[in-house]
Amino acid sequence: MISVEEAKKIIEQNIPERKTRILPLKEAFGHTTAEDIYSKYDIPNFSQSSMDGYAIRFEDKDLKLKVSGEMQAGSTEQFHLEKGNACRIFTGAPLPIGADTIVMQEKALIENGYLTVQDNDFEKGLHVRNAGSDAKKNTVAISSGSYLSAAAIGYLAGIGCTEVKVFAAPSVSLILTGNELVQPGENLNFGQVYESNSYQLESVLKQCGIKTIERFWVKRRSFRS
Structure with a gap:
């Protein structure tokens, strides 16, 4: 009889070099990555709102802010937020230039076109997903030897990955x-x-x-x- 550890060593010493293959991302679930996967872009590649609400300059939080402009998800035009103003914004929309914080709509009092922040826990950068917060350009997004779960597949799709190099499943x-x-x-x-x-x-x-x-x-x- 031999121990489990001895058996593992014998197996490891006699395993042939593992074969690899390139698979479309849709077919890669359940496999193991055979190389580091790098992000080609900052993801997201712009700062965006994670809430429906209003984009403001944090320094203006104690002012009555005029609501001017609107940013929707998918907007390709940039909007410059002037001091003393707020911009209506929706989840996933790009942050206006000059804005750095989001007031969620449940914490915003709107009267006659002006916004007052009603949030005792308000802080700079609240509800903002900064550019590169999910993945940084040219950095490892998923390491070699990682199991490709459903979450990992979704993450790779989210950084624009279309195919992956994986280890072929053993027999x-x-x-x-x-x-x-x-x-x-x-x-x-x-x-x-x-x-x-x-x-x-x-x-x-x-x-x-x-x-x-x-x-x-x-x-x-x-x-x-």
């Missing part, structure tokens, strides 16, 4: 031993038990993304003294 052989074992569904005779380990192991392997799985039965020889 696994299960070697079953034990003369007392019979397959579920067969008649169970005296001294026999149903073989169940391979079903559990195969399910775990499939859960890990391994699809090529074979089973081999090995009969034990009788030993006589």
Whole structure:
């Protein structure tokens, strides 16, 4: 008998070099990255609002601010926010030039076209997602050896990634031993038990993304003294 650690060392020493392949992002779920993935851009590539509300200059927070202008998500035109003004803004919209903080609409009192901030916890930069806050240009977004979960796939799509280099899934052989074992569904005779380990192991392997799985039965020889 050998220990689990010894068995792991033997396996590691005899594993061939892992094969890699390039997959479209839509087909990469469940695989493992074979190289570092870099972001080509700052994501987001502009500072944006994370709330529906009003963009203001933080230094103006104690003033009555004239509401002038509006920024919607997808806007490609820049808007310059003058001192003493506020700009209506929606979630995902670019921050106006000069603005640095968002007043969420539930914390904004609007009277006769003027805004008063009603937020006791108001602070500079509130509800602003700065450029590059999700990923910085030319930096590692996901490291080599990372499992591509549903969240990771969504994240890579969000930084504009279309394909990834992954390790090819291994093929696994299960070697079953034990003369007392019979397959579920067969008649169970005296001294026999149903073989169940391979079903559990195969399910775990499939859960890990391994699809090529074979089973081999090995009969034990009788030993006589």
